[in-house]
Amino acid sequence: EDQVTQSPEALRLQEGESSSLNCSYTVSGLRGLFWYRQDPGKGPEFLFTLYSAGEEKEKERLKATLTKKESFLHITAPKPEDSATYLCAVRNAGGTSYGKLTFGQGTILTVHP
Amino acid sequence: DVKVTQSSRYLVKRTGEKVFLECVQDMDHENMFWYRQDPGLGLRLIYFSYDVKMKEKGDIPEGYSVSREKKERFSLILESASTNQTSMYLCASSPLGGYTFGSGTRLTVV
Numbered sequence A: 001e002d003q004v005t006q007s008p009e010a011l012r013l014q015e016g017e018s019s020s021l022n023c024s025y026t027v028s029g030l031r032g033l034f035w036y037r038q039d040p041g042k043g044p045e046f047l048f049t050l051y052s053a054g055e056e057k058e059k060e061r062l063k064a065t066l067t068k069k070e071s072f073l074h075i076t077a078p079k080p081e082d083s084a085t086y087l088c089a090v091r092n093a094g095g096t097s098y099g100k101l102t103f104g105q106g107t108i109l110t111v112h113p
Numbered sequence B: 001d002v003k004v005t006q007s008s009r010y011l012v013k014r015t016g017e018k019v020f021l022e023c024v025q026d027m028d029h030e031n032m033f034w035y036r037q038d039p040g041l042g043l044r045l046i047y048f049s050y051d052v053k054m055k056e057k058g059d060i061p062e063g064y065s066v067s068r069e070k071k072e073r074f075s076l077i078l079e080s081a082s083t084n085q086t087s088m089y090l091c092a093s094s095p096l097g098g099y100t101f102g103s104g105t106r107l108t109v110v
Helices: none
Strands: A003-007 A010-014 A019-026 A030-037 A045-050 A056-059 A062-066 A070-075 A084-092 A101-105 A107-112 B003-004 B012-013 B020-023 B023-025 B031-038 B044-052 B054-057 B064-071 B071-076 B089-095 B107-109
Touching: A003 A084, A003 A107, A010 A019, A019 A030, A019 A084, A019 A107, A019 B071, A030 A070, A045 A056, A045 A062, A070 A084, B003 B089, B012 B020, B023 B031, B031 B064, B031 B071, B044 B064, B054 B064, B071 B089
Parallel strands: A010 A107, B012 B107
Antiparallel strands: A003 A019, A019 A070, A030 A045, A030 A084, A056 A062, A062 A070, A084 A101, A084 A107, B003 B023, B020 B071, B023 B071, B031 B044, B031 B089, B044 B054, B064 B071, B089 B107
């Protein structure tokens, strides 16, 4: 069974204080690792997809990296508007999975001005 | 811009009522999903559909059913709502990769 564990559960940063969120996974053949951002009361918003170890993607202050066992979401010089819950999910290579994703429980990021 | 639209942002229903949550996507995606999201439990898959009139149970299907009569519409049905079904319900669609989510429906059962 696929498993995704995110840490920490909650992270408080000062504006400008860089840090990383972790996503550890076990999956029977990875066919994609996905990062989402979710604001309170809203649906998750897609950020990145990573497919193979060593791959990196960047968007503004966010950078996602992938190894064979985990992914990191690096936040450089965060701003208060980066405050949100960040979700990690994996898709396995199973033939009958129909694109089903398994999600972690998320990291709640709060950036103080 | 692609869209997944959930018909209601907030709903309040009484115990025992039959509840319909509607979801429509405009991307011609084959796969559609219903999740519920609860604090401390994350997103849990209720049902998904990979084609019209096709459906598969997810991890927590008890107390729910679904309908997919047209490709763009996927409905979640609570046959007899109970207080433990109070939750945020999220619909998503996907070609075979990352999801596009709707805005969610916050359902309260009293």
